[in-house]
Amino acid sequence: MKTYLVTGAAGFIGSNYLKYILSKYKNNEEIKVIIVDSLTYAGNLGTIAEEIKDERVKFEKVDIRDQKEIARIFSENEIDLVVNFAAESHVDRSIENPQIFLETNILGTQNLLENAKKAWTIAKDENGYPVYKNGVKYLQVSTDEVYGSLSKDYDTAIDLIIDDEEVKKVVKNRTNLKTYGKKFFTEITALDPRSPYSASKASADHIVIAYGETYKMPINITRCSNNYGPYHFPEKLIPLMIKNVLEGKKLPVYGKGDNVRDWLYVEDHCKGIDLVLRNADIHEIYNIGGFNEEQNINIVKLIIDILKEEIESNDEYKKVLKTDLQNINYDLITYVQDRLGHDMRYAIDPSKIARDLGWYPETDFETGIRKTVKWYLEHQDWVNEVVSGDYQKYYEEMY
Numbered sequence: 001m002k003t004y005l006v007t008g009a010a011g012f013i014g015s016n017y018l019k020y021i022l023s024k025y026k027n028n029e030e031i032k033v034i035i036v037d038s039l040t041y042a043g044n045l046g047t048i049a050e051e052i053k054d055e056r057v058k059f060e061k062v063d064i065r066d067q068k069e070i071a072r073i074f075s076e077n078e079i080d081l082v083v084n085f086a087a088e089s090h091v092d093r094s095i096e097n098p099q100i101f102l103e104t105n106i107l108g109t110q111n112l113l114e115n116a117k118k119a120w121t122i123a124k125d126e127n128g129y130p131v132y133k134n135g136v137k138y139l140q141v142s143t144d145e146v147y148g149s150l151s152k153d154y155d156t157a158i159d160l161i162i163d164d165e166e167v168k169k170v171v172k173n174r175t176n177l178k179t180y181g182k183k184f185f186t187e188i189t190a191l192d193p194r195s196p197y198s199a200s201k202a203s204a205d206h207i208v209i210a211y212g213e214t215y216k217m218p219i220n221i222t223r224c225s226n227n228y229g230p231y232h233f234p235e236k237l238i239p240l241m242i243k244n245v246l247e248g249k250k251l252p253v254y255g256k257g258d259n260v261r262d263w264l265y266v267e268d269h270c271k272g273i274d275l276v277l278r279n280a281d282i283h284e285i286y287n288i289g290g291f292n293e294e295q296n297i298n299i300v301k302l303i304i305d306i307l308k309e310e311i312e313s314n315d316e317y318k319k320v321l322k323t324d325l326q327n328i329n330y331d332l333i334t335y336v337q338d339r340l341g342h343d344m345r346y347a348i349d350p351s352k353i354a355r356d357l358g359w360y361p362e363t364d365f366e367t368g369i370r371k372t373v374k375w376y377l378e379h380q381d382w383v384n385e386v387v388s389g390d391y392q393k394y395y396e397e398m399y
């Protein structure tokens with residue numbers, strides 16, 4: 001029996017992870033999941049309404065910065081595994097208001113580590129180091145953005161050639177591996193964050209490593225590329241573009257639209273996280289990437305194309321459209337002022353997790369993005385629910 005503490009499980013990746021582990025361990029292992037989420041603008045209880053009813057799950061509306069409450073949760077539950085998703089996650093917001101990013105992402109992380117350390121210490125060794133309960137582990141969900149920015153070598157994507165034989169074996173069935181450059185972030189790339197968001201995530205990584213080294217605490221860090229999929233908050237590129245197309249609104253593309261991101265289907269990411277948590281050696285850091293780089297402008301065009309095709313072929317989807325079908329075209333694209341300090345390219349080398357743990361991104365982008373677009377067409381109630389209050393104010397200011 002394992003007890004998870006999952007923070008930020010009412011957000012995008014955390015909710016997908018919660019759904020994934022509840023289903024993965026349904027028949028073969030007893031688990032208990034304590035959720036800690038303070039329900040910021042990005043957290044929505046409706047997203048996990050079904051999961052909260054599950055008798056294995058307990059929801060705590062608590063801020064990860066709250067020392068007393070986090071201490072209480074550790075004292076009331078025999079927690080074995082911590083997965084920290086809770087964070088302020090949107091780069092544009094970090095440019096407008098950095099402070100909350102430092103408070104949640106750095107101090108919140110340290111508060112979780114400190115309480116895990118206390119709860120898991122069962123003795124001290126002869127040198128004064130804490131000795132921990134067997135089987136406990138803290139996993140920090142980090143980002144490729146901590147490595148900074150790469151430059152592009154090509155204007156159009158080229159096939160990614162994998163020359164590592166072991167990795168080739170693992171990804172043998174994947175097609176469409178793409179790259180815009182020769183360099184990739186590996187786990188030993190020096191951290192070089194450039195936005196307040198990524199600086200706060202890099203600081204958190206350093207604190208996690210510091211607890212691992214100083215107190216020999218059992219930690220792992222995963223650093224993933226841009227996730228996409230269901231329950232993605234519509235302030236991020238893909239869900240925002242879907243929302244705006246459906247409403248006949250302009251699609252704001254920053255700068256020239258040539259910035260490159262590596263896209264990873266959220267469920268593939270969740271599988272990678274649980275694998276690292278359960279199987280990786282302690283203190284190991286793993287990059288989790290999609291082997292799928294794309295320029296923003298191409299993502300936006302693809303979304304327009306898929307939405308048009310899907311709506312044309314399904315009368316149910318036509319009901320969702322708040323504009324005329326003929327308005328769905330590339331004229332919606334509008335180039336706007338670039339993001340300050342906009343990182344040009346993120347590209348992850350996930351060979352280590354492939355070699356060590358046999359993980360690879362299973363979902364082709366073509367499959368994943370179509371699934372995602374259809375999910376949004378079928379879940380407009382969810383979009384309407386999360387797009388209210390705080391977000392509405394932010395949206396009106398930004399666009």
Ligand code: NAD
Pocket residue numbers: 007008009010011012013014036037038039040041042043044062063064065084085086087088089090104108141142143144201224225226227228233
């Ligand atoms: P999100 O913004 O969708 O969700 C964040 C969740 O954390 C929300 O439920 C929110 O209510 C909760 N939260 C925020 N501050 C909190 C606090 N102080 N105490 C308790 N709960 C709090 O984020 P996401 O996109 O799901 O990202 C999850 C994690 O993955 C983050 O750590 C992020 O840095 C990292 N990450 C995300 C991506 C991506 O593409 N989305 C890529 C790389 C890394």
Ligand code: TDX
Pocket residue numbers: 089090091092142143144145225226227235236237238240252253254257259260261296339
């Ligand atoms: O309206 C937009 N127009 C636009 O051109 C938005 C919202 C974004 N963009 C660009 C900026 C980026 O180059 O699209 C790209 C993706 O932007 P976001 O969706 O904001 O993601 P990004 O800044 O790449 O960060 C994401 O991936 C790494 C997550 O939000 C982070 O939490 C994660 O760490």
